[in-house]
Amino acid sequence: MAKKGWDEFEIGAMLRTFDGKIDDIAGTQQEDRAYSENSSYTASVADWRLIKPIFNKDYCIDCQFCWIYCPDVSIIARDKKLIGVDMDHCKGCGICVEVCPTNPKSLLMFPEQADEETEIASWPKKDEEEA
């Protein structure tokens, strides 16, 4: 979309989040919705991030603490299972890692350029002292 400047703003502008008619938003998961170009779902804040969370599903117990406490709707949970992190919307705050109760944590923060597979392969071992 050709972005309008602030001085071309229409007074009383109305933005529609979806293309076409959606009857039951609360029952439709994000991947099934027809977002319009005005929804911030189609935008990205990935460039805000200096560190990123990496999710290791081997240790996850699906407690969903990270899902409820994620401020950016970036933890993707479907059918009561955690399936990953939405890297377009994650700002790298690190709350998910702080609230993760497993030992070792199933989410850890790494520098943005870190490679997911290498980090998962060298995941820290269980910390006996803390437990």
Add this chain to the structure above:
Amino acid sequence: MSEMKKIKNLKEFSTSADRFEGANLLCPGCAHSIIVREVLNATNDDLILSASTGCLEVCTAVYPYTSWDASWIHIGFENGSTAVAGAESMYKALKNKGRLKQPERNPKFVSFAGDGASYDIGFQWISGCMERGHNIMHVVLDNEVYANTGGQRSSSTPIGSSATTSPAGRVSYGEKKNKKDMVSIMAAHGIPYSAQVAPNKWKDMVKKIQHGFSVDGPVFINAVSPCTTEWKFDPKDTMYITDLSTDSLVFPLYEIIDGHELNITYRPKNVVPVEEYLAAQGRFKHLFKDEYKYLIKEWQERVDSNWAYLQRREESRV
């Protein structure tokens, strides 16, 4: 659709489809969006929302983007609550005339506002909504400062906090006035439900929000929302700070039904000293200088007496 959504545990809650989108421009680690998500996910009904000017409004509606998947309106700093109240009145009128296309749908009317837009600027308007008895819910995202404009003090800012218009320095310890007790003021309107909530106690929060949706009449919710920028802590510590705020009883969690029946809904097993809560935040760091140490003692006494007051009120049911 009008029956209440059943949320037994977090796994069940996590099947909710979010109606608040990412890529909003709130700071990393902002508690505002955690609160908003918990409120919106507490129901499956349609939502009619407003936001008063504040962080939430400027960050979620940056032209040409919107982060809301529901009807949402922003008008002025003060009248977010009134906008929703107007929509509710219209809905009621159209329903009475039988002109609604889908009368079986039972939308919920929620207005979000910061503490500046509720405690100070929008106070009269909210009071009006509560007095007129609209069937709306007003949620305050209480970060105790005008965070959107650079951290000026509001009437929610607590004693000793350093804000840009009440800075701490050689001659002053920062804000000198105590925080307004907004929940009690709103309860004094005789509204059916008013409550204080915190995002870390999600179950308590969802229960209160659902109760708020189920009653007929205005509902006031005060939610503590730690601000990484103005409270000066690391973004990853948002939930830790919220835990401290509820466990130190600085933000006790309670509800007031029909303006008089007070219930405490969360009693911490281990009460944390207020000092720990203050020490975790940069806005209170000057209180740990020798000349201002007496303020920490006063803080503790104030929090203790407030907790004793709440307990007395709970016992006597007045």
